[in-house]
Amino acid sequence: MTDPDRSENPSATPQAGSFADLGLPPALLRTLGEQGVETPFPIQAATVPDALAGRDVLGRGRTGSGKTLAFGLPLLVRTAGRRAEAKQPLALVLVPTRELAQQVTEALAPYAEALGLRMAAVVGGMSIGRQVAALRDGAEIVVATPGRLHDLIERKACRLGHVRVTVLDEADQMCDMGFLPQVTEALDQVRPQGQRMLFSATLDRDVDELVSRHLKDPVVHSVDPSAGAVTTMEHHVLVVHGPDRYAVTTEIAAREGRVLLFLDTRHAVDQLTRHLRASGVHAAALHSGKSQPQRTKTLAQFKNGHVTVLVATNVAARGLHVDDLDLVVNVDPPTDPKDYLHRAGRTARAGESGAVVTLVLSGQRRETSRVMAEAGVEAKVTKVRSGEQELSRITGAKAPSGTPLDGPAAPRAKNTNAPFRGLGTSKDASRGAGGTSRKSGEARKLAEARKAARVRRGG
Structure with a gap:
């Protein structure tokens, strides 16, 4: 983005000593x-004065850098003193995921209450009837995912013509998820002369189209490095032997403290979660196949420590803020640098320290190196095996208790390093670990039955 009319001065960030400034x-x-909350983060010190002045703002700050208050506080101030009519909010925050919508709503709720403003969260997976009712009763601030907002507009339950302030949070992910048409639709319906703010950890590709079309001479603030460049974050690539990935993952999950494990598919997430719980690890699954109440409960349990291991797809790569989360593990290596950065951004938030560990097989090293290079990340590469001191030193790994959390465990093969389907192994891998396929077992039983019949017939 090289528009010369945009004012940008990332190196001269205002050094506000307090929010009063x-x-x-x-x-x-x-x-x-x-x-x-006493001292503004850099993104807040940089953007709040411009946003309060009504300027269009284009802000980039790494995830966890305080973007929610950076746009939320000015939005609330500029909306205060007005009352929304039925179905006609005055301010709109668009976010890509249900979790981020919930997090933004919860983060801004006490400040909205202090100014006498009503908020409504409009997301999929929850009762649309209740959301229709909240809009009908009047809500000055609406925090929405694009799909559900589109549905409510189609039902004539929401009209955006009175919206004076519009915020796009994590705009790049909304574009990546295919929401660009719905986002554009919403921006075309808000007040043409209203204020627009776009905040994201990265500003590229389709985001540039949104900026050039919908923001007017925005002031640009880029005050933090990408997520992977945070100096308090360590990056490790652990090279594992294929069959041993099963045990390595389990031992990492059994560590003291919380850990977030990323896998590519919902099936793999569910399968690993069942295995961890059978091994005595307090794990829970989070993916788009879960209902919103399930997802909300799981996140609450992870945040309060009742669940120590969150096994998730990329649905948790954004919008998830957990204090003191110091380890993120890519069980399945990401194939896109942005995915890596956003997964990594779940740790080392707000100046804290953390580590990101990526498990790779020897054949995945080249591709993983490419992804990390494009993400601007330098990682330490270490070969590890389960039970080794080096694995424990890097991740805090330890042997699980082995006591099932959900009743008796299923019988396990004697080879504790048997490959775990869903963690990058083939469907037939169990045969190589001494297992027997269901088909061959059924054939053996049939042969035994036929032999018994011949004996009974005297043959």
């Missing part, structure tokens, strides 16, 4: 103090 009203300053 940013021009926020007393009611918000009191609430910030009550929430324990």
Whole structure:
């Protein structure tokens, strides 16, 4: 994005010592103090004054850098004092996932209450009837995913003509997920002279189309490095032997403290979760096949420590904020640098430290190296095996208790390093580990039955 009319000065970020320096009203300053939020993050210090002045803002900051308050506080201030009519919100925040919508809503709720503003979350997977009712009762602020907002507009349950402030959060992911048509539709319906703010960890590709078409002379602030460049984040590539990936993953999951495990498919997530729980690890699954109440409950349990291992697809790569999450593991290596960065961004948030570990087979090293190079990440490569001290040193891995959490465990093969289907092994791998296929077992039983029949016939 090289529009010369845009003002950009990432190197001269304002060094606001407090939120009072940013021009926020007393009611918000009191609430910030009550929430324990005292010093603005760089993205907040940079963007809040421009946003309060009504400027269109284009902000890039790494995930976990405080973008929600950076756009949320000005949005609330500029909406305060007005009341929404039925079905006609005054401000709109568009986000790509249900989890991020929930997180934004919860983060802004105390500040909205302090200013007497009503909020409504509009997301898929939840009762559309309740959302229709909330809009009908009047909500000044709507936080929405594009698909559900489109559905409500189609039902004439929501009209955007009164929206004065529009925010796109994680716009690049909305484009990557195919939501560009719905996002464009929403932007075409809000007030033409309204304020637009776009915040994201990355600004590229389809995002540039949104910026050039819908933002007017935006002030650009890029104040943080990409997620993978955070100096408090360590990156490791652990080269594992195929059959041993089963045991390595289990031992990492059994570590002290929480860990987030990423896999590519819902099936693999469910299968690994069942195995971990059978091994005595407090694990739970998160993916798009779960209902929204299930996903909300699982995230709450992970945040409060009742669940120590979250096994997830990329649905958890954005919009998930968990304090003190110091380890993310790519059980399935990401094939896209942006996926790597956003997975990695679940740790080392808000200045904390953390580590990102990627498990690879020897044949995956070249592709993984390419992805990390494009992501701007330098990782330490180590060959490990289950039970080794080096694995424990890097990840805190230890042997699981082996006590099933959900009743008796299924019988296991004697070879504890048997490959785990769904973790990059073939469907027939169990045969190479001493297992017997169902088909061959059925054939053996049939042969035994025929032999018994011949004996009974005297043959």
